[in-house]
Amino acid sequence: MDNKCGNSAVRFCSAMFDPNLLGDPRVLMNLLAHERRQRAENQTRECRQTDITLEMRKNLAHWMLQVCELRLCEEEVFPLAMSYVRICLSSFPLHRDHLKLLGSTCLLLASKMRNKVQLHISILEYYTGGSVTCHQIREWEPFILNILHWDLEVIISHNFLDHMLERVFCSLEMRASLRKNAGSYATLCYTDCNLSKFAPSTITGVCISKAMQDFGFVVSPAEDLYTFLSALTDTTTDEFLACQAEMDSSLYVQMQ
Template identity: 35%
Template sequence: MESQPGCSHPTEVRAAKDRAIFDDVRVISNLLNDEVFFVPNCDYFTQIQIDVQPFMRKVVTTWMLEVCEEQMCEDCVFPLAVNLLDRFLCVCRIKRQQLQLLGATCLLVASKLRSTNALPIELLCAYTDYSVTYDNIQSWELLLLSKLQYNLSAVTGFDYIDQVIERCSWGDQSNLLRRHSHTLVSICYTEPSLIQTPPSVIAAACINSAVRGLKLSCQSDAVQDVCRMLNVNVETLEYLVSVVDRLVEKVVPPAPTKGEPSKTVSGYESPKYGQPETPTEVENIYF
């Protein structure tokens, strides 16, 4: 990581595109084969958990996303952390008071796996307003690892975005397509109704929602290419795109009316800061 002149935050230095990754059809095939092992295997709200409700998960995952944003974590950290949280809740019953502790622990483990700089435990304690302690997170880290049998490197919706965009002729039509797709994936991972949705389907819907929101000319081609590449049914894709659009309605500020100054944002804002009216008018929003 290195800093730009006049900027206090480090900027990502991305590696060159690896042909062994983006030109080999086995990569997506392996992702599709492996993802089934990491999809939560039950509706834990009805089958496992007694004290944890869907709205509680929404609150905690939104908090987790805000932590990742403030700490400028890599985009891959948050989806993995939520996947760990959901899989843990499928196998271990907890109290509602322990849900934020679990979220902090999942952020710690995910950042160790996917980030260049792991989130410090002290920082995570501070983000909980010190409602959990250093020892709490340490002990729950061991609990998380044991309950998931150390099977942590899950396939998430994030993993498909670059694979699809880099392999499609329309992938370079907008330099915002990748950014918007990643943001939509993060929004989807806060939604309780999508817990058991395969990550490939989430990625397919987010890419197509981003293509439509940016008003790219490749909308029909994008549907066909993504469905073919990720083995997604067109009807399923269209339904999930509508779900993504409704989620975006809740978190993206409304477009300014004529005569008002533009309020372009530089990053995804917390849902508590905006209740917009129009979902896919995102061409002026820089996630």
């Protein structure tokens, strides 16, 4: 707590990464096991949305990302919130008028989990232009928690970034640059619902591969890199390449 001239301000300090955890293969294995369990559970949800189009979901994702950027949220808030949204949309039918309410509530929950300071409900109401009220968000919060079975530790691509980059042979300085670029790609992937069919760990591997290409990393033959990264995520090379093709297509569309 800092107190100067009668004003109070809270200072936050981000935790440092523990090299013992990043270097321990058991941690990565446990993350992959948790990911498989969650994906198996989510695949049992078979709700079909009749009033929500892919374009609406895309617009919601970009709105949520914009809110996170404007409020300087931690990088994990948006993908975590989008993961909540996708689970909910696969769990119960939603009217289009409630789509932004769902997104706002999921942002609130994700900010409580991953942001230094949670997004205030009044801020979320403001960014909806008044189409969603604070009262509605408060009502929906316990509803969404029940849909998620109070399991808010949903595995996202960003959970794997540092663990996988720890195993890439490069300098610490270069690793930091790769981390930044791969993290940006991973965030953009959560704006495209077509990529949700791939495991978060697979998406992470593809994002790291893309970042390495951006910085001119040459691995010859190229299949060696794909084999290495796909092995880290316990997936097949074909699945890795399919995810890469889907991501390249998504990024091309977004940059137009």
